[in-house]
Amino acid sequence: MDAELRELYQQVILDHNKSPRNFRKLENANHTAEGYNPLCGDKINLYLIIEDDVVKDVGFQGSGCAISKASASLMSSIVKGMKKQEAEKLFEKFHDLVTGKLTNEEEIEELGKLAVFAGVRDFPARVKCASLAWHTLISALQDGKKVVSTEE
Ligand code: ZN
Secondary structure (H helix, E strand, O other): OOHHHHHHHHHHHHHHHHOOOOOOOOOOOOEEEEEEEOOOOEEEEEEEEEEOOEEEEEEEEEEOOHHHHHHHHHHHHHHOOOEHHHHHHHHHHHHHHHOOOOOOHHHHHHOHHHHHHHHHHHOHHHHHHHHHHHHHHHHHHHOOOOEEEOOO
16 A cells, blocks of 8 residues: 555544544434444444435444444445445445455546555455445345344
């Protein structure tokens, strides 16, 4: 990871840890899921309000490491307002990014702030921290009311 991206990565992680976005339970959520990463101890409860296939609102609660929290916070602010299919596509791209499959510079740039998570691809244990919120999102989008684990 080059110095610029590393600095940006640290900024994003710090910022979202200090003031996580959408860090609240949505009492009227119609899709929910719970995610767990036993390797690190990260836990997330995700709440979505979906209307006409659009993610109208997102909230999450949980505890875990800085990376898992920052990733959940960033994910929640990015998918708000997205169509279900768009969010699913973004998950695939994000997953390719953190596992090192996405290498096209242009496509990485299109990911905006999410691109900073490219830094975790060299650390397999961290990939799970970064992708937990996204796995939980997919579960919630599909049906929800399930517990997902990164170890399945
Ligand atoms: Zn973690």
